[in-house]
Amino acid sequence: MKLGEGVEAAIHCTATLASVEGNSTMPGAALAECFGLSASYLLKHLNMLTAASILESVPGPAGGYRLARAAERITLLDIVLAIEGREPAFRCGEIRRNGPVKIDASAYVKPCGINAAMLKAERAYRAALAELKLSDIVADYAAEGDPRSFAASCAFVARHQRPQKSSSTPQKQM
Amino acid sequence: MKLGEGVEAAIHCTATLASVEGNSTMPGAALAECFGLSASYLLKHLNMLTAASILESVPGPAGGYRLARAAERITLLDIVLAIEGREPAFRCGEIRRNGPVKIDASAYVKPCGINAAMLKAERAYRAALAELKLSDIVADYAAEGDPRSFAASCAFVARHQRPQKSSSTPQKQM
DNA sequence: CCTATTGCAGATAAGAAATATCCACGATAA
DNA sequence: TTATCGTGGATATTTCTTATCTGCAATAGG
Numbered sequence: 001m002k003l004g005e006g007v008e009a010a011i012h013c014t015a016t017l018a019s020v021e022g023n024s025t026m027p028g029a030a031l032a033e034c035f036g037l038s039a040s041y042l043l044k045h046l047n048m049l050t051a052a053s054i055l056e057s058v059p060g061p062a063g064g065y066r067l068a069r070a071a072e073r074i075t076l077l078d079i080v081l082a083i084e085g086r087e088p089a090f091r092c093g094e095i096r097r098n099g100p101v102k103i104d105a106s107a108y109v110k111p112c113g114i115n116a117a118m119l120k121a122e123r124a125y126r127a128a129l130a131e132l133k134l135s136d137i138v139a140d141y142a143a144e145g146d147p148r149s150f151a152a153s154c155a156f157v158a159r160h161q162r163p164q165k166s167s168s169t170p171q172k173q174m
Numbered sequence: 175m176k177l178g179e180g181v182e183a184a185i186h187c188t189a190t191l192a193s194v195e196g197n198s199t200m201p202g203a204a205l206a207e208c209f210g211l212s213a214s215y216l217l218k219h220l221n222m223l224t225a226a227s228i229l230e231s232v233p234g235p236a237g238g239y240r241l242a243r244a245a246e247r248i249t250l251l252d253i254v255l256a257i258e259g260r261e262p263a264f265r266c267g268e269i270r271r272n273g274p275v276k277i278d279a280s281a282y283v284k285p286c287g288i289n290a291a292m293l294k295a296e297r298a299y300r301a302a303l304a305e306l307k308l309s310d311i312v313a314d315y316a317a318e319g320d321p322r323s324f325a326a327s328c329a330f331v332a333r334h335q336r337p338q339k340s341s342s343t344p345q346k347q348m
Numbered sequence: 349c350c351t352a353t354t355g356c357a358g359a360t361a362a363g364a365a366a367t368a369t370c371c372a373c374g375a376t377a378a
Numbered sequence: 379t380t381a382t383c384g385t386g387g388a389t390a391t392t393t394c395t396t397a398t399c400t401g402c403a404a405t406a407g408g
Binding site: 176202217224234235237 | 351352353354355356357365
């Protein structure tokens with residue numbers, strides 16, 4: 001079982017975007033530079049976050065990305081599902097049917113007990129992820145992270161965020 | 175996030191081995207046939223289960239595999255870790271350090287908060303898997319599964335299990 | 349002994365998926 | 379008009395999983 005590296009990038013980027021002010025945006029290239037990532041590849045992940053309505057994108061110069069809603073209403077589960085897809089990690093191949101003795105399909109109407117058990121555990125995983133809000137991640141970083149790296153992050157955001165002229169969406173609450 | 179197909183095979187095989195009697199064994203080829211799997215590949219997974227002390231193997235003719243301990247003391251977590259490895263699904267690449275501004279390494283002695291959060295969720299997943307005992311899987315199958323497929327499984331096991339002459343290990347309790 | 353069956357380890361290759369790069373396009377602020 | 383930025387598609391490159399094959403050690407049965 002492995003989570004793609006894109007998940008780590010996505011969480012760090014959304015956490016960074018959580019500290020841009022108002023409806024300002026931050027270009028994808030700046031986010032890539034912030035974490036030493038490949039810009040062209042990171043855009044793919046940012047795109048998935050946009051498609052999942054976690055981020056909003058603004059085209060054109062002075063464009064970029066911003067959170068689509070308050071960090072309090074974004075969970076790590078939202079991000080993981082946006083990047084890794086909504087399918088469960090355990091996919092039942094119904095191999096119980098592939099034995100040498102062929103049995104009528106009506107014997108397999110009940111779902112496989114092994115599948116049910118694995119999905120039950122996965123629900124616990126997702127429930128735990130859903131408890132973790134992006135705002136808590138950011139708050140912990142501000143409170144318990146090293147002051148030097150925190151200051152550097154704030155400076156980086158301040159340097160790259162770009163205010164927007166006007167917005168139909170109301171100001172996001174910090 | 176995806177679990178390899180080997181996990182499904184491993185759980186089905188251990189569940190099947192849970193119903194062999196006494197210290198009898200069942201050959202890997204029979205298990206492969208039971209689920210229509212590639213025998214040469216399944217052996218790899220059975221091997222991992224043996225290395226993890228979930229199964230015991232007996233070489234030679236009349237040899238095969240059996241559970242290394244009672245099904246009550248085997249959890250789905252044991253099996254998943256044996257097949258997928260013990261590393262967490264989320265691997266922190268410490269990309270927070272890769273920014274343009276280089277900061278002293280002493281700023282990163284505290285573990286990454288994102289990593290900590292993801293690992294916390296994963297602990298919940300593993301805890302849930304650890305609650306699921308192989309004996310419960312088998313009991314559910316016997317109680318709620320379709321009688322036809324259950325009978326077919328029992329017949330298959332009875333046909334392929336092979337009693338052992340003598341064993342230094344005491345009889346496993348059913 | 350001898351043979352047949354079985355598990356084990358290693359090499360290897362085919363296939364799928366994640367990772368990474370590039371380019372043409374539409375939108376837009378200056 | 380121009381330069382900047384996000385979007386989407388095409389395409390490598392790498393990595394991991396899946397799968398197969400071979401030779402070897404162990405051992406039950408004749």
